[in-house]
Amino acid sequence: MPNITLSGVAKSYGGGDHAVKNLDLTVPDGAFMCLLGPSGCGKTTTLRMIAGLEQPSAGTIAVGDRVLDSVERGLYVPPEKRGMGLVFQNYALWPHLSVRENVEFGLRMRKVPGPERRARAEAALRMVHVDAAMDRYPSQLSGGQQQRVALARMLAINPTVLLLDEPLSNLDARLRLEMRAELKRIHEESGATIVFVTHDQLEALTMATDVAVMNEGELQQLAAPMEMYARPANRFVAEFVGSPPMAIIDVGSSRTGLAGSLLRSVEARAARCVPAAVGIRPEALRLGAPPGSAWREEAVVEAVLPAGSSWTVRLRVLDTELYALSYTPVEAAPGEVLTCWTDQMHLFGADGARISSWDRTEVGA
Numbered sequence: 001m002p003n004i005t006l007s008g009v010a011k012s013y014g015g016g017d018h019a020v021k022n023l024d025l026t027v028p029d030g031a032f033m034c035l036l037g038p039s040g041c042g043k044t045t046t047l048r049m050i051a052g053l054e055q056p057s058a059g060t061i062a063v064g065d066r067v068l069d070s071v072e073r074g075l076y077v078p079p080e081k082r083g084m085g086l087v088f089q090n091y092a093l094w095p096h097l098s099v100r101e102n103v104e105f106g107l108r109m110r111k112v113p114g115p116e117r118r119a120r121a122e123a124a125l126r127m128v129h130v131d132a133a134m135d136r137y138p139s140q141l142s143g144g145q146q147q148r149v150a151l152a153r154m155l156a157i158n159p160t161v162l163l164l165d166e167p168l169s170n171l172d173a174r175l176r177l178e179m180r181a182e183l184k185r186i187h188e189e190s191g192a193t194i195v196f197v198t199h200d201q202l203e204a205l206t207m208a209t210d211v212a213v214m215n216e217g218e219l220q221q222l223a224a225p226m227e228m229y230a231r232p233a234n235r236f237v238a239e240f241v242g243s244p245p246m247a248i249i250d251v252g253s254s255r256t257g258l259a260g261s262l263l264r265s266v267e268a269r270a271a272r273c274v275p276a277a278v279g280i281r282p283e284a285l286r287l288g289a290p291p292g293s294a295w296r297e298e299a300v301v302e303a304v305l306p307a308g309s310s311w312t313v314r315l316r317v318l319d320t321e322l323y324a325l326s327y328t329p330v331e332a333a334p335g336e337v338l339t340c341w342t343d344q345m346h347l348f349g350a351d352g353a354r355i356s357s358w359d360r361t362e363v364g365a
């Protein structure tokens with residue numbers, strides 16, 4: 001199964017501002033790609049263009065050698081001829097059809113003969129673990145089961161590409177967690193290429209093989225989830241991916257306060273790195289005795305917030321409030337002075353881009 005390639009793709013609705021700008025994106029064969037970004041960043045528009053529900057204003061969309069859209073060549077393949085399955089946030093099932101009939105419906109439309117239709121519907125329902133409820137009606141199922149039936153309806157068609165637009169957004173927290181694991185399993189079992197739209201960074205990190213972060217119609221970074229977490233390409237990605245978010249301290253040429261302290265530490269290690277901002281993830285801000293070369297400062301404990309398996313600590317470090325996230329118990333009283341330290345800083349330049357030469361100084365530091 002070939003890659004999906006978007007080259008120079010743009011979309012503006014009715015000649016207005018561009019919802020998607022000059023997008024170059026390759027979805028590798030068999031990938032589980034999440035399009036991630038805040039509301040209005042162009043994720044859904046991108047998915048709808050891949051599906052053929054919207055036509056690009058510029059650029060080319062292809063699956064392998066097969067061009068599906070080319071504005072230049074006036075080429076456009078309609079959705080039903082693209083061989084892709086779509087599941088949207090509102091996954092309406094037919095209320096008057098049983099679960100089995102709902103799943104068989106798409107196959108009936110495609111004129112798949114009876115016995116094969118039944119076998120494929122049952123196999124798809126087994127895959128999503130709702131085969132026991134095959135003869136019930138949608139109103140007799142939980143939200144999560146209905147969601148799975150909608151997925152089974154798509155899987156039965158054996159799409160090589162599955163396009164999902166926030167399909168878990170109507171579910172409660174427990175079901176979302178369950179469905180994330182299910183989707184991952186289904187992806188592995190079916191071998192389908194999945195493109196999944198979400199604004200939930202945790203959803204993207206937990207499920208995707210590749211994450212494409214978008215903002216204001218532009219691709220900010222395309223990377224494997226843990227790579228993106230470890231090395232966000234710019235300030236936007238750094239702040240968007242991770243919860244609680246990374247603290248980003250503007251340093252400029254400051255010689256005072258936390259900014260000055262961080263800057264001196266950077267200069268001591270890599271004099272040629274000139275950051276405009278320094279980022280520290282809460283879990284990278286550690287309490288206690290630092291190793292030799294790590295940046296350190298005295299921190300005044302403002303509050304300790306235990307959450308069962310983790311402890312969030314609000315600290316005042318010189319002139320700035322920072323949060324530390326610890327996975328071992330923190331027993332400190334407000335007003336107590338501790339040492340905080342980190343050996344994992346993220347440096348960003350004046351244009352907001354990551355200073356990657358700094359990462360090389362950290363390796364082996």
Ligand SMILES: Nc1ncnc2c1ncn2[C@@H]1O[C@H](COP(=O)(O)OP(=O)(O)OP(=O)(O)O)[C@@H](O)[C@H]1O
Pocket residue numbers: 013018019037038039040041042043044045046199
């Ligand atoms: N049919 C439309 N007509 C005009 N403008 C549209 C249309 N659909 C989307 N837009 C605009 O295009 C931009 C991108 O929208 P899009 O739905 O792709 O973003 P999104 O990232 O999926 O957001 P959300 O998570 O809120 O769905 C937004 O500014 C939106 O208002």
